[in-house]
Amino acid sequence: MNDMPYHPRLVKRGTVFWHRAAIPTDIRKTYPKTEETFSLKTRDPREALRLVRIEAARVDALFQAHRDERARLDAPALDTLTEEQVKTLADVVYATILAEDESERLRGFGEQDFDLYASDIDGVDEAARAIYARGAIPQFIPALFDETVKALNVNWRLKECSPTWPIVSRAFLAATIKATAAKRQRQAGDIVETPEVDVRGLKATVTTAQTITGLYELWKRDHVANGKAAKTVAEYKQKVDAFVAFLGHDDATRVTHGDVATFCDNLRHEQNLSAKTVNGKYLATIRTIYRLGKEKAVVFEDPTANAKVRVPKETRERSKGFTDEEARAILSAALDDPTKLGRMAEHNKLAIRWVPWICAYTGARAGEIAQLRKEDFLREHGFDFIVITPEAGSVKTAQYRKVPLHLHLIDMGLLDFVKTHPGGPLFYVPNDRKKSNGHKTSDNTRAKVGEWVRDVVGVQDKRIQPNHAWRHRFKTTARDVDIPQRYMDAIQGHDDGSASADYGENTMKALYREIQKLPRYLGC
Template sequence: MGLRMATPWKHPETGSYYLRERVPVAVQETAAGRTVAIVIEGQSLSVKIGGWVKLSLRTKDATVAKERYRDASAALQEHYRLIQQEAATGPVRLTQRQIEALAGEYYRAETQQHQDSPGQPDEWDATRSALQDMGETVAGLERLHGDSANLMLQQRGMTVDDGSRKALMEAMHRAYVMFAEGQERRAVGDYAADPRTARFPAFDDGAMVTETTRAKAGQPQTAPRVSLSDLFDLWAKEHRLAGGSEKTARDFAHKLDSLGAYLGYDDAAAVTQRQIIDWCDHLRAEAKLSAKTVGDKYLTAVRAVYRIGVEKGRITAAPTDGVRVRKPKQIKTRPSGFTDEEARAILLAALQDPSTLGNMAEKNKLAIRWTPWLGAYTGARINELTQLRKQDFITEAGIPCVRITPDAGSVKTGHYRVVPLHPHLIEMGLLEFVAAQRGEYLFLTPAETLEATSRRAENVGKKVSEWVRTGAGVTDMGVQPTHGWRHRFKTLARDVDMPDRLIDAIQGHSDGSAAAGYGETTAKAMYREIQKLPRYEWS
């Protein structure tokens, strides 16, 4: 599983495909109003950056559009990276030698492209006259050479100051005039060696060494570019080998998507600590996420993915190192679990005639009928309950039990567990309900893959949560609409002196100790404790 990829947009009237992307938040302020060059099918096109970027891909073929979109989007991301780099470190001031070296590259590229078919001499004579006039104004220089200058600088990963860029275009113009003179000479059959190429020096920025010069010098070339998608795929592979859940993988993909969308590019090595901090601040200020959510969910996911990249030698350092999201002291005004009144309201509402639920899918109605009661007596997570199958109801040592297993869908720990059923559930007819169901899954229709089935279980869980708010009337946002059962179960278990190790075994928790990994917690031991729980009965 990789990160989500954007796709070309098809114009509904013309059928032509476009690159159409929202400009990332991180670069909106600094990039607004800038014009950058994007190459489409060998032609450099100018595009102005605003709130959105829109650029024709010049094709009506979907396959071709995808290829051009990928290249154009990557070029746009590189522009964003350079703009952010400029904002952080300031633009580069080119030396005269560097300017002439870049002009020489321009001269050689134009010569190589056009020398075989130079055209007519009088055409080049007229061209040189027109060049003389256009080269006298900045606007003329921009029209002639602006896109080519942008492209050369982008390819070298450089953002230069305005003075350097103007001087570069002037040097490029002089080089182009020389190219036109050479073309006029070749047009009359003179293909003598061009002595002018020797006047241009090799480019050297005093620090940067290109892959070409590395190879010529016999030096090891730098590592290939590593994207955020590459790092995620590396992490996901390790996660799955360790038995991690697909739900966690999807959640981490979402968090990496958020970072990539904020930055506007996915070059993992180019991300800085400052950008990670700014992203976290953006999630809090603009996305209105809590400090806990940003720190424990978003930052944790990105930190884990980068850590794998460092461990596997794909990147040298993690920009998440040293980054923290400070959490304000939490103000708690109520218990995390349901109160007696809330538990009563939910469980009694679940017993009502399913016809009162309207046009809701029958499987959702069954989930509303049974998962609150199962949650109350097992303390299980809602998605562990909504993905239960008929074969998950078993008997161990003569005790009716439910098996919560990754074979049915997503389990947070990745480990199966067996939980004895409280006698009250048996008396309510739970096992008869299970036996009467025709399909394998009790509360959903399975998809073709286990991952897709897990997503359906999540959706059913959301339906139950919505019903708790609207149907059962538990509207206090200080308690989670289904997770409240897990907190309440632990509270009641402590009230009846249930040992913590048995509570953890029933709920699928771990205390992290080495001793917890030794021995098995039997159904007999758990059933003895579960029977201590008070019944949910009202006169």
């Protein structure tokens, strides 16, 4: 018959019972032991059960104390304390000394112990007065500060260079000197009450921890107010949610540099994301919201400040733009009978017909072309052009630009197609329900064209992007025909960052002249 009493932490080694507890997962990385295991020093099952219950409660208190201490250490260090805060802490120090003194007296003194205790009071008083007189900060003051705020369950940590330390030191020393005077009165038989300190006001000064999601919401508010892309809002939300899920909490003040580094390592090596994606997307997002938080004074530390993901230099084995053969294959296939595309939606068939050709002659982003509307095709001073504008949808630079049409596009019937269109978007059916999270219906169109390039045309080289490669090819071709850099940038919506670029205008006449230099794609 098994006489082993049950308790999840009770184990038997030989004939002796032991307490054994695994470290909780939330503190396992920082707790100083791998488990709390020790002998209960009894062979009696009933006694072991009684003891293990007591020890389990004690160990749980140790775990909670460790959590509280980690929360305090991970909280942002304070620059200063107010005069009222320092006074309240000093009052607590005074009351604590007298409470400890009262406990000693409740236990009682023998004659010899009473004299030794008086001598100890004199020694403490003498040392405290000497330090107080010299204005020094003794080594025990930071420890006493930590002990006091921990006892109050106040998550405070004062910066080492804080100008408040001398004030704290003098207040604590003064409290000690006053307490020794009160203890001397008690030694003489006088009645000195141990005061009760009202710390409610002190605790009320502790601000609620800022959340990581809250930092994101602050960024989102500014981003939307500034008219920036809704797509970025959805992208940032995904990155922030992933970070919070990884941490297992949403407290922005608890995040350390190590947390950020470990998150990046997890993305890199466990989730197999590229270094470029981790650095340019995930880390960049977390860094942006923390920097904004510091600007708005809702957080005081940026745990991403020294975080870095090293991005290896890209090994380039070919041009990022389409080769002549690839370009001809795509443009020729775009001219095929659309019935070959089967039951594909009509607007997607039209996109496959025109988006690659327009990209080839404008170097625009495929998404910018996929979102074109009938009203974006204009004629001015005898020149036909398109307007790429944020009003139609996402534009990476958030700036409108006019791009003249190459004569080959007009000869192929692009303007005739546009004239017969009833109005609105040319290549997608609007669906406003999908705009809330940054997704646009035109994104589906762009993706469909990319899939067609891969699956139907057969351009499957993963080293190039099926739509974006037109932008690289445009730049290469433009250099071949001596289109100046400033006109290339104006046509493609690039910004060279120079101050001179803001002076003067690139007229439609000049842009039209330059874009007609591009050779026609013949034989397609």
